[in-house]
Amino acid sequence: xxxxxxxxxxxxxxxxxxxxxxxxxxxxxxxxxxxxxxxxxxxxxxxxxxxxxxxxxxxxxxxxxxxxxxxxxxxxxxxxxxxxxxxxxxxxxxxxxxxxxxxxxxxxxxxxxxxxxxxxxx
Numbered sequence: 001x002x003x004x005x006x007x008x009x010x011x012x013x014x015x016x017x018x019x020x021x022x023x024x025x026x027x028x029x030x031x032x033x034x035x036x037x038x039x040x041x042x043x044x045x046x047x048x049x050x051x052x053x054x055x056x057x058x059x060x061x062x063x064x065x066x067x068x069x070x071x072x073x074x075x076x077x078x079x080x081x082x083x084x085x086x087x088x089x090x091x092x093x094x095x096x097x098x099x100x101x102x103x104x105x106x107x108x109x110x111x112x113x114x115x116x117x118x119x120x121x122x
Contacts, residue, residue, distance in 0.1 A: 009065030
């Protein structure tokens with residue numbers, strides 16, 4: 001089943017984990033919604049600017065690729081998108097955001113999107 005996934009910290013730089021996640025998610029036929037601070041396209045999708053805080057309905061999963069210090073300014077916006085689940089990839093773990101998400105009924109996972117996809121636990 002396809003899971004609409006917002007990639008927070010999306011980038012067109014091919015060496016970054018956010019790019020690799022977009023590639024893998026696309027290959028597994030999950031719809032990606034790339035959000036970042038740099039302009040560009042990945043896998044046929046324009047990277048939407050976090051600063052624009054676009055409305056994005058029906059997000060199943062949000063996967064984070066920005067460190068906790070940079071998450072702070074976007075926390076309210078990210079929670080307003082009401083994903084069903086937030087994946088905190090290695091280096092993005094944020095207990096405060098995880099607690100706030102859990103209080104809204106959002107599942108939180110400290111894990112790796114790439115590993116989850118390859119192990120069929122996504």
